[in-house]
Amino acid sequence: MARTHVQDDFNKPTSTVIGNGFTIHAARFTCSESESMRIDGTVIGDIEIEGVINISETGRVDGHINAGSARVAGRIFGNVQCRNALHLAATADVTGDVLTSTLIVDEGAVFTGRCQTHLSTGDVKTLEYTA
Numbered sequence: 223m224a225r226t227h228v229q230d231d232f233n234k235p236t237s238t239v240i241g242n243g244f245t246i247h248a249a250r251f252t253c254s255e256s257e258s259m260r261i262d263g264t265v266i267g268d269i270e271i272e273g274v275i276n277i278s279e280t281g282r283v284d285g286h287i288n289a290g291s292a293r294v295a296g297r298i299f300g301n302v303q304c305r306n307a308l309h310l311a312a313t314a315d316v317t318g319d320v321l322t323s324t325l326i327v328d329e330g331a332v333f334t335g336r337c338q339t340h341l342s343t344g345d346v347k348t349l350e351y352t353a
Contacts, residue, residue: 240265242280261296268300279313286318301335 238253240246244263251269253259258274261281268285269275275289281296288303295311302308304322312330320337327333 240281242278277314 238257238259240259240261240263242262246263246265246267248265248267251265251267253269253271253273258276259269259271260276260278261283262278263280264282264284266284268287269283270288272290274291274293275287277283277292277294277296277298279295283296283298283300286300286302287298290304291306291308292302292304293309293311294302294314294316296313297315299317301318302316302320302322304320306322307324307326308320308322309326310316310328310331310333312328314328314331314333316332317334319335320333322337322339325337325339
């Protein structure tokens, strides 16, 4: 049953795309929409999005992510916090701590860090970021 909810989350239409070859430098990149964002390029800075973030195989984030859900096929260098679900595809490479209610890891994904799951969607917790 939870699996269906997760799949529904990941099937939302994409409203924002950062294309391959583009690099965005921002201290904090905020998207208040409840739809989804796809990153094919590079974001240097923290990302906060109410909905779903998809990081493609060519996508890279150097910063922390706070999202409703995330699907990662590219690289993240920073902590990831998802209120609903985090899906690491086979090509994912994540270096940082993870806090999520549901974690899906495909064979081949690389994850270096600590992970805390069983966060209910109503809980309000934050990861402590250390430099």
